[in-house]
Amino acid sequence: MSQPQHLSSPLKITAQATTKNRLFKSAMSEQLGDKTFAPSAQLVNLYKVWANGGTGILITGNVMVDRTALGEPKNVVLDSASDVAPFKKWAQAGTQNNTQLWMQLNHPGKQTPKFLSPVPVAPSAVPLSKALQSGFNTPRALEENEILAIVECFAVAAEKAQQAGFTGVQIHGAHGYLVSQFLSPHHNRRDDKWGGSLENRMRFVREIYRAIRTRVGNEFPIGIKLNSADFQKGGFSEDDSIEVMKTLEQDGINLLEISGGNYENPSMMGAKVKKSTVAREAYFLDYAEKAKQVLSIPLVVTGGFRSSHAMESALTSQATDMIGVARPLAVVPDLANKLLADSSYTIALKPLTTGVKSLDFMAMLNITWYEQQLKLIGQGKSPKPNMSAWTSVLRTFAGMGRAAFKKRRA
Structure with missing residues (x-):
């Protein structure tokens, strides 16, 4: 078996931070926070398994920076009230095997379900689309003092992540x-x-x-996950995205991960994928090639990659500097080791459906099925790639009771 050369090469992120290869675990919501919003033992074990699976950089699922603003019921939160001790255990587990472990920091804004937030906040009092309004309340526009307080929440969380032993953060x-x-x-x-x-x-x-950089110093890696576009009328455009990336690079940010879409148009989940995109596997590779022409900091493309060949091709063409993968790692936690050992390795993820679209949507099947795989790994068990959609739906409803019928995410 031949080994992919570019995929296994190191990449310098900052003067003091180098990733051992070009594989990048993108964030997935694990839903493994405990009752105090701290990382559970299952979450710690999950990242130990992933760290030993060979991936260069692991990005955590979104950690909320304010416990009064949750996106999902079992979010992990790192704020001024958080005890750092359990986060240290998480960092120790996820940095084994010379692995970079970065914490993704997030605030949901109005993308928080009704049963978690009766009055969510946002830049403006603009509701989500009609299809989502039954599950999400119309937000209240933030006051300027509240905006500044949220900025401070991000800075506090980043500083605590650094103290706990995480090797970077991603906004x-x-x-x-x-x-x-x-x-x-x-x-x-x-x-x-x-x-x-x-x-x-x-x-x-x-x-x-800027607030994070002030707290963590110049050498601590700070990245951002940014949309190439929102793919909705009047939304964030590709031209906007390029300008934001250029500005953030000038400000000093160290790494950019490209994605796209939102709850109203979930392009990050592979919605409405073009034939040319399927051929190259990655959802946002064409956009990344445009971005690479004006950026010099490392760029990550996430979404769609399934084979060593396509990953190596994307790196060889210099369309991206790192390869982002997410859902495949939920069924093959040592995927990186397999990809790095065999240039012909391919993983196929089966389509998930009960055959009843409304039921699939209600159970959020394309999310909860993978969360259940993560829970198995966290429990020290092997994932079940052949778990049926019906089994997943039944487990979702059994595990959440009446809350299973409440919209948690799109």
Whole structure:
């Protein structure tokens, strides 16, 4: 078996941080926080398994920076009230085998379900689309003092992550969460310095970056996950995205991960994929090639990669610097070791459906099936790639009771 050369090569992120290979575990919501919003023993064990599976950088599932603003019931939260001790155990597990472990920091904004937030906040009082309004309340527009307080929450969380032993942080600026909401002219209709022009709309994320950098120093890696576009009328565009990336690079950010879409248009999940995209496997590779022309910091493309060949090809063409994978690692936790050992290795993920679309949607099958795999790994068991969709749906409803019928995410 031949080994892929580019995939196994190291990459320098900062003067003091180098990843051992080009494989990057993108964030997945694990739903393994405990009752105090701390990382559970299962979550710690999951990342120990992944760290020993060979991936260069592991990005955690979204850690909320404020326990009063949750995106999902079992989120992990790292804020001023958090005890750092359980996070140290998580960091120790996830940095084994010379692995980089970065914490993804997030605030949901209005993408928080009704049963968690009766009055969510957002840049403007713009509701989600009609299809989602039964599960999500119309938000209240943030006051400026509240915006500044949220910026401080990101900084506090980053500083605590560094103290706990995480080797970097990633700002979640994609998929329609609060940072993404500020960037979008559809969701952000403010007429003060936080809205209107692109310069104003990107002020929030720039202030978050600056506040974090002040707390963690110049050598601690800070990345961001950013949409290539929202793919909705009047939303965040590719041109906007390029300008934001260029500005953040000038500010000093160390790594950019490209994704796209939001709850209203979930392109990050492979919705409405073009034939040309299927051929290259990656959802956002064409956009990444445009971004690479104007950026010099490392770029990650996540979404769609399934084979060593396609990954190696993307790196060889210099369309991206790292390969982001997520769901495949839920069924093959040592996927990196397999990809690095065999240039012909391929993984296929089976389509998930009960045959009843409304039931699949209600159970959030394309999310909960993978969360159940993560739970198995965290329990010290092997994932079950052949678990039926019906088994997953029944487990979802049995595990959540009446709350199973409440919309948690799109």
